[in-house]
Each structure stands twice: as C-alpha cells, then as structure tokens.
Amino acid sequence: MSRKMILLGIALLGPALTAADVAPATRSVADLKSFYQTRCASCHGDDGSARSATGAKLRGSDFTDAKAMQRKNDEALAKTIRKGVFFGFAMPSFGKDLSEAEIALLVKDILRKAEKGRAISGKTP
Numbered sequence: 001m002s003r004k005m006i007l008l009g010i011a012l013l014g015p016a017l018t019a020a021d022v023a024p025a026t027r028s029v030a031d032l033k034s035f036y037q038t039r040c041a042s043c044h045g046d047d048g049s050a051r052s053a054t055g056a057k058l059r060g061s062d063f064t065d066a067k068a069m070q071r072k073n074d075e076a077l078a079k080t081i082r083k084g085v086f087f088g089f090a091m092p093s094f095g096k097d098l099s100e101a102e103i104a105l106l107v108k109d110i111l112r113k114a115e116k117g118r119a120i121s122g123k124t125p
C-alpha cells in the first residue's frame, strides 16, 4: 500500500474510531426531559397526555392516565420508543438516538411520572 493510501486510511478511520471510542455518557433524567420536550412533546404533548392538537389527532395514549399506564409494561413501552410505530411513519424510532439505559429511564422516571397539566420539561409551555 502506498503511503498516500495509508494516510488516507488514517484520515478516514480516525474520526470514526474516536466517535466509537468515546461512548456517549448516559443522559441524565434532566437531559432526557429536555430531549422529551424537543423530540416527543410535539406528538405526546408537553405534559405527556397527548392532548395537544397533534396528539389528539394521533389518538395518542395518555401517559398521565395512571390506570391506563398500569396495564402497560415497561418493556412494551421501551420497545415502542426503540422501534417507533408503524415502521416509523406514525412515530419515529429512537433506538439510534437513545441507549437502552436512557430508554429505561425515560419510561420509569419520566413517562410513568407524567402528571396532567405539568410540562415534563418543567418549563411552562
């Protein structure tokens, strides 16, 4: 292999390796709340009740409805976040944006604690 080729290889591989080496730190609950606000709230509502215009149109589940939420297990909710709904058409998949640990936190510490009328991000909408 010529020197030029080797240098080109390093130039191409370098950034890829550093990106893979530095595994992104797990987002905190606070970070995930902001993530929810920017990536989920448009459909599921600021408070998670899906009572926004879009949420209602999509017949979104109400995360603030404790009774309804009791019937769903964490893994099923996590799977939806990972895979999306209807091949990503109804809801995008977030398996590439969120780690498993982050998805678990999102379900347990955020969606399951959603309260009607209280914005998940903590910010007043």
Ligand code: HEC
Residues within 6 Å of the ligand: 035, 036, 039, 040, 041, 042, 043, 044, 050, 058, 059, 060, 061, 062, 072, 076, 077, 078, 080, 081, 085, 090, 091, 092, 094, 106, 111
């Ligand atoms: C483009 C709109 C859209 C976006 C953005 C979106 N969702 Fe959804 N989501 C839906 C729809 C539609 C459904 C299916 C109806 C329902 O169950 O709410 C759904 C379902 C779900 C469910 C399953 C609910 C159940 O009762 O089984 C979870 C959990 C969920 N979404 C979480 C999220 C999270 C977390 C985000 C952001 C990371 C997100 N969604 C972003 C549209 C969206």
